Amino acid sequence: MLELKFDKTKCADCKAVSCLVKCQYMHFDRDTARTEWQKVVNGEDSQVLHDCATCYSCEEYCPFGNHPFYLIVERQEEKGILPAPRPITTMWINQCQPIGRFTVGKVEEKAMSFCFLPQFGILAGGKLFEDIAWSSIFGQEFFCNAVYLHFARMSVIRDRLPKVIENIAKQGIKELVCLHDECYGTFTSLAPAYGIELPFKPVHYYEHLYDKLKELKDEIQPLNVKVAYFRNCSARLIPETDHFVDDIFGLIGVDRVQREYDHENALCCAELIRVSKGPEMADDVQKRNLDDMLKAGAEYCVFNCPGCWDSMVEKVVKTGIKPIHMIDLCKLAIGEEQALTPPEPALEV
Amino acid sequence: MSDIYATLQEIVGKDYVSNQAEERYFYGRDPGLMPPHEPDYVVMPRTTEEVQEIIRLANKEKVAVVPKGAGLSLTGLVIPQIGGIVMDMKRMEGIEVNEAGRYVIVEGGVTHAALKSHLQKNYPHLRHSIPDSPPIATIVANAVIHGQGRLTQQRGFNSDMVSGLEVVLPTGEVCRIGSCAVSSYWFSKGPPMPDLSGLFLGWFGTTGVITRLGMKLYPCKKMRDVMLYITDRAELIPDIIRKLSHTEMMEDIVVSCAPLPLRFKGVFNMLVYITGDSEEELEFKRKMAWDALREYFESRDGGFMGVSPYMKPSLLAMPSKDTTRFADVSKGGGFEYSGPIAPIEKYPQYVKKLEELASKYNLFYSSAARVIDGGHSMMFSFSYTFNRADPDTMNRAKTALDEAAEFALDEGGVIWKPNLNEQRMVMERMDPNTLKLLGKIKQLLDPNGIMNPGNWEAK
Numbered sequence: 001m002l003e004l005k006f007d008k009t010k011c012a013d014c015k016a017v018s019c020l021v022k023c024q025y026m027h028f029d030r031d032t033a034r035t036e037w038q039k040v041v042n043g044e045d046s047q048v049l050h051d052c053a054t055c056y057s058c059e060e061y062c063p064f065g066n067h068p069f070y071l072i073v074e075r076q077e078e079k080g081i082l083p084a085p086r087p088i089t090t091m092w093i094n095q096c097q098p099i100g101r102f103t104v105g106k107v108e109e110k111a112m113s114f115c116f117l118p119q120f121g122i123l124a125g126g127k128l129f130e131d132i133a134w135s136s137i138f139g140q141e142f143f144c145n146a147v148y149l150h151f152a153r154m155s156v157i158r159d160r161l162p163k164v165i166e167n168i169a170k171q172g173i174k175e176l177v178c179l180h181d182e183c184y185g186t187f188t189s190l191a192p193a194y195g196i197e198l199p200f201k202p203v204h205y206y207e208h209l210y211d212k213l214k215e216l217k218d219e220i221q222p223l224n225v226k227v228a229y230f231r232n233c234s235a236r237l238i239p240e241t242d243h244f245v246d247d248i249f250g251l252i253g254v255d256r257v258q259r260e261y262d263h264e265n266a267l268c269c270a271e272l273i274r275v276s277k278g279p280e281m282a283d284d285v286q287k288r289n290l291d292d293m294l295k296a297g298a299e300y301c302v303f304n305c306p307g308c309w310d311s312m313v314e315k316v317v318k319t320g321i322k323p324i325h326m327i328d329l330c331k332l333a334i335g336e337e338q339a340l341t342p343p344e345p346a347l348e349v
Numbered sequence: 350m351s352d353i354y355a356t357l358q359e360i361v362g363k364d365y366v367s368n369q370a371e372e373r374y375f376y377g378r379d380p381g382l383m384p385p386h387e388p389d390y391v392v393m394p395r396t397t398e399e400v401q402e403i404i405r406l407a408n409k410e411k412v413a414v415v416p417k418g419a420g421l422s423l424t425g426l427v428i429p430q431i432g433g434i435v436m437d438m439k440r441m442e443g444i445e446v447n448e449a450g451r452y453v454i455v456e457g458g459v460t461h462a463a464l465k466s467h468l469q470k471n472y473p474h475l476r477h478s479i480p481d482s483p484p485i486a487t488i489v490a491n492a493v494i495h496g497q498g499r500l501t502q503q504r505g506f507n508s509d510m511v512s513g514l515e516v517v518l519p520t521g522e523v524c525r526i527g528s529c530a531v532s533s534y535w536f537s538k539g540p541p542m543p544d545l546s547g548l549f550l551g552w553f554g555t556t557g558v559i560t561r562l563g564m565k566l567y568p569c570k571k572m573r574d575v576m577l578y579i580t581d582r583a584e585l586i587p588d589i590i591r592k593l594s595h596t597e598m599m600e601d602i603v604v605s606c607a608p609l610p611l612r613f614k615g616v617f618n619m620l621v622y623i624t625g626d627s628e629e630e631l632e633f634k635r636k637m638a639w640d641a642l643r644e645y646f647e648s649r650d651g652g653f654m655g656v657s658p659y660m661k662p663s664l665l666a667m668p669s670k671d672t673t674r675f676a677d678v679s680k681g682g683g684f685e686y687s688g689p690i691a692p693i694e695k696y697p698q699y700v701k702k703l704e705e706l707a708s709k710y711n712l713f714y715s716s717a718a719r720v721i722d723g724g725h726s727m728m729f730s731f732s733y734t735f736n737r738a739d740p741d742t743m744n745r746a747k748t749a750l751d752e753a754a755e756f757a758l759d760e761g762g763v764i765w766k767p768n769l770n771e772q773r774m775v776m777e778r779m780d781p782n783t784l785k786l787l788g789k790i791k792q793l794l795d796p797n798g799i800m801n802p803g804n805w806e807a808k
Contacts, residue, residue, distance in 0.1 A: 085645075085652030087581035087616045095612035271655045278646065279639055310657045343658040 002158045002194040006071050010064040011041050019058035019068035024267060025281075026051045037068075040075055049076050053277060054083055054150040055268045056236035059189065067193050069149070069236075076152035084276040089151040096147070098160065102139030104171060111135040111173045112205075115180035116143035119306040119340055123327045124179060126336045127219075128212045132177065141167045144186035146234060150272045161186065162196060169199040177203045179327075181304050185237030206244035209330050213251045219334045222253020227329070228298035228321070229256050230289075230312065231266035232305035239264075248326070252333035257296035261289050271311035286312065290319050300324050306340075313342050353410055357392050357434070360402045365393040365440065376417070376435040381685040382735075382747045383425025383768055388415065388435040395440045397515065397523060397560040400457075404558065405521040407434060407799045415801045416554040418458065418490025421482050423685045424768035426494065426553050430803035438487065441560065446472055447535070451566045452512045453477070454535050455488045457559055461498075464488060465667070468566070476500075476569035478507050479667040481717075489559045494766040495551050497719050497728055499622070499667055500567060502594070502601045505722040508550045511538045513563030516549055519556065519795035527563065535563030548790060553766075554801040556794045570624035573600070574631050575664045576638055578619040580651035583697040586617060589651065590693055592641040593621060594724035598634045600624050604727075606700060607715035608707075609678075617700075620664060671717075678713050681736030685746060687753040687771070688730045689762030690721065699729045702756045707733065710745040728765055729757070769803055776807060 020026065020033035026048065028036060039046035049072060058068040076083060096116055105111075112132055114120035116139060125133060142164060148156045165187075168176060178184035187202040213220065229245055242263070249256050261267045267289045274282035293301055293316075301316045303309045303325050316323040328338040357366040367373075368390050377387035389412075394400045407414045413433025420427045429435055441456035444467050455464060461477075462484030468475050478498030480491055491498075492508045504510055513527035513535035524530075526545045527538040538546040549556050580589065586604055593599055601622040607613045621638055625631040638653070645651040656664065663670065675684060691699060696718065707714035712733040719728045731753035735742040754764050754771045758778055764771045776784055788807035 082649045085579070085649045087579045087650070088652050088654055090581055091579055091612050091616050091654070094614045094616075095610070097611055099611070274655060275652055278643075279636070310659070311655060314658050343661070 002162075002196065004067060004070050004074055004154075005193055005195060007064070007066055008041055010066045011037060011068075014064070016063070018061040018063065020048065022057070022061045022264070024057060024265070025053035025055060025273070025285075040068075040072060043075065043078070045079060046075075048072060049079060049081050052076070052083065053268075053273050053281075054233075055273075056149065056233040057264075057266075058236075060236040060239045060264065070154070070190070070193055073149050073152055073154045077154055081152060083150060083152050084272070088275055089153065092147060092151055093153065093156055096140050096143050096145065098140045098143075098163065098167075100141070102137065102141040102167075104138070105136040106134045107137060107171045107173060108132075108135040109172060109174040110177070111137060111171065111175075112177045112179055113142055113168070113183050114138040115178075115183050116140055117180055117306045119309070119325075120179045122339050123325055125339060126331055127216060127334060128209060128327065128330055132208075137168065137171060137173075144180065144183040146182045146186045146190060146237075150276070157190065158194065161191065161194075165191070165196065165198060173200050175201045175203055177205055177208045179205045180306075181205075181232060181238070181241075182234035184241070185234040189237040204238070204241045204244065206241055206248065206326070209327065210244050210247050210251070213248065213330060213333070216334050217251070220252055221333060221335065223329070223333050224253050224255075225299045226255045226257050226297055227300040227302045228259060228293035228296060229262055230269070230301055230303045230308055231262060232303075232308045233268045233272075235266075235304065245326075248330065252330060254302075254329065254333075257293075257298050259292045259296035259298075261292045269305075269308035269311040271307070286315060290315060290321075293321055294319055300329065302326055302329055309340070314345075317342050353406065353412060353434075354390060356406050357390055357403065360399050360406070361392055361394050365395070367391045376420075376437070377428065379420045379423060379425055379428060380683070381423035381425060381768075382683075382743060382750070383428055386428050386430055387432065388429040389432045390434045391437060392434055393437045393440045397517060400436070400517045400558050400560050401521050401523060403434065403436060404517055404519065404799075408520060408797050411797055412799065413802050414558075414799050416457070416558045418487030418493075419460070419483070419485045421486050422490075422494055422766045424766050424771070426766060426768070426804065427801070429801075430769070433799075433802075436558065438489065438558075443561075446475070446566070448472055448475070450534060450536050451475065452535055452563050453566055454513070454561055454563050456561055457487070457489045459488050460485050461488060461491065461668070464564075468569070472566075474569050475566040477564055477566055478504060478510055480507065481668045481672055483673065484668060488564060489562050492550060492562060492564070493553060493559065496766075497721060499601050502599060502720045502723065504565075504567065507564075509722070510565040511546055511550065511562060512536055512565050513538055514546055514549060514559055515561035516557040516559050519797070519800045523560075524557075529563065538563070548794065552791075553804045555791060555804050556800065558800075570630075571626045572628070572631055573622060573624045573665055574635070575656060575661060576621040576623065576635065577654045577656050577664075578621055578638075578642065578651060579616050579654055580619070580645065581616045582650055583617060583700045585645060585650055586619075586696045587693045589619065589642060589645065590696075590720055590724055590727070593619075593638060594720060596634075596637045596641050597723065598623065598637050602720040604696070604718045604720075605716065606703075609713070622665075675715055675732065675734065677734075678715075679734035679736050679742065681738050681742075683735040683737045683743065683746075684732055685735075685750060686730040686732035687750045687757065688728050688765040689754070689757035690726050690765050691718075691729045691757060691760070691762035693720070693724060693727050695760050695762065696727070696729065698760055699731075699757070699762075702753065703731050706731065706749040706752055710749040712742070712746055712749055729762070731757075772805060776805075
């Protein structure tokens with residue numbers, strides 16, 4: 001049985017209670033935060049378990065790496081608390097269930113993971129992937145399963161993740177470039193938190209992009225645009241990768257606008273907030289985020305996660321800001337075209 | 350018989366009549382499970398007068414006539430049970446829109462695709478109720494079987510939207526039904542006069558050939574959107590439908606269930622369609638839908654899912670292509686459904702039976718249920734797939750569908766577009782005096798019994 005590596009004493013000694021005090025979606029003063037958090041730690045019922053928006057941010061806020069969010073998820077599941085409606089949870093669990101059907105390219109020791117997101121098949125082309133394009137894996141069998149953090153189903157992750165890791169290893173992969181940010185977060189944060197060892201080295205695709213752009217430095221035409229960076233929930237599991245955003249932007253001549261909701265203070269795409277908390281909160285979060293981008297003068301909104309893209313792309317287009325995935329932004333800088341484009345309005349009237 | 354062929358050639362021209370094996374083969378079957386039976390002739394009239402002449406000929410020769418649209422009922426309704434003449438209406442393709450009166454007069458062979466295209470091109474602010482059958486389905490045939498479409502939740506059966514008829518009676522006279530009988534306007538199929546459209550709608554061509562049909566058109570809003578609601582409790586669905594339809598703001602509500610793909614397993618998917626002339630109108634309707642179902646959101650028994658903008662085009666497509674995809678799940682391209690019009694309160698029992706029968710006969714199943722007329726009833730489909738190259742799966746599907754039909758009737762439903770066996774089931778349960786009336790009407794209108802014999806044989 002895999003168990004979360006959580007150290008009670010770190011929380012007992014913590015004065016800041018940043019995990020809750022900094023939360024964007026629940027509002028606690030420090031004393032209440034301490035009380036409520038101790039309830040969570042002690043396995044008691046707490047408002048936190050009911051009101052958590054599952055944004056993952058407390059994983060980043062905790063200065064001790066003590067995995068407060070994973071503990072919340074564990075406690076929610078123990079108590080049968082459903083962050084989202086039960087049938088939606090069921091739907092998610094079923095649709096990503098491994099069924100022995102997957103797609104692999106000509107896999108080599110270094111390979112790309114498209115997770116279970118078809119958008120990466122569209123994005124991963126051109127010179128940035130010229131030495132790896134054929135070496136890819138895709139499907140439920142390689143799906144990182146971290147999404148179940150949103151649904152209080154750590155048990156599903158514990159059950160499936162070891163098998164996913166085994167499936168990847170079976171392909172003979174030694175170095176896995178994770179195009180899905182959440183996969184990298186799963187392998188470098190979630191897996192070690194449960195003592196799961198990896199037989200391969202995960203590489204964040206930002207690092208891959210950065211290295212390739214350095215190789216293609218002579219072909220880069222600085223874009224000279226102002227962009228708002230859309231920070232996603234799984235980025236909270238791996239804040240150490242955030243510097244690549246600025247490193248890449250520096251290489252391709254992009255200005256990351258200063259705005260309220262970036263970096264540690266970022267707002268999520270809120271689509272799972274819509275599912276779990278309802279439209280009012282989700283609309284508010286999305287509106288504040290978009291208004292903030294506009295106020296900062298962003299010309300582009302740069303996405304990391306295809307899930308955020310799907311949730312926000314139409315709304316971003318309506319503001320007049322151009323949505324683009326990070327991979328496509330890099331492509332533009334080397335004279336290639338944007339591959340993942342906003343959908344045509346689906347009307348059929 | 351050669352005299353008949355020659356006379357048909359005289360009526361419609363030699364290019365539009367055939368007694369050749371290829372045509373007889375094709376016109377002797379439909380895509381469902383009913384056994385084929387070939388006609389002796391296939392004829393394609395162009396005008397009402399030609400239809401009249403064909404009917405007069407058939408009376409004279411005592412030959413059966415089966416008027417046919419696209420033949421997509423799946424229940425064999427236009428398979429010529431005793432041979433005779435299949436009258437393919439597709440050459441009658443005139444469309445005349447009365448924009449101010451919001452109706453269209455279509456000839457007997459106009460397809461839903463043709464009307465949709467005509468309206469989009471010439472009257473983009475008007476629309477009609479498009480069924481989820483393939484686009485070649487004809488307006489008239491769909492109305493004759495009491496089809497449903499994208500406006501059925503708001504406006505009732507597509508046949509409820511009929512605003513007038515021109516019919517060639519089985520004895521050859523042309524008859525106008527509705528306001529068009531006394532006026533040049535086709536705004537009503539009956540009221541304020543006796544509504545005689547009931548003599549022809551739902552009769553599967555046994556009481557005459559509809560050569561022209563008035564159909565109401567409705568405002569076409571500038572925007573449409575689809576919301577996806579999921580629950581795992583069948584017993585809540587009647588109340589969920591009641592709450593949604595109470596808003597009087599939903600264009601269409603369709604509930605689906607199937608074991609595959611995996612995201613469907615164990616849950617019920619409800620597609621809720623909304624329309625609006627502005628984003629504000631759409632947003633208001635989204636809010637109304639959310640508010641209507643807040644109770645089940647709070648209890649965690651159901652909720653709205655986000656719909657990817659890349660999924661929306663297929664969900665918003667009219668007609669939906671899902672039916673065609675479903676038809677090939679078992680490979681071999683076969684599916685049929687028994688589609689009772691059912692009390693909404695019976696949804697949980699119907700679903701249970703759907704799954705029981707699938708398990709009993711080892712069939713892949715699916716059901717899509719469309720809410721009718723603001724929640725007065727629903728069409729519940731017991732759909733099973735089969736491989737046309739495998740008679741065993743076809744037999745199992747047929748047996749399952751027969752049982753589904755019996756069950757549906759026992760549970761208070763009425764079978765929609767019933768095949769011959771299902772028609773018998775319906776008539777066995779029918780009030781005896783109603784059945785007698787059915788027979789009297791048929792005898793009165795079609796004394797020689799030439800029109801689509803075998804159907805609604807009320808004896």
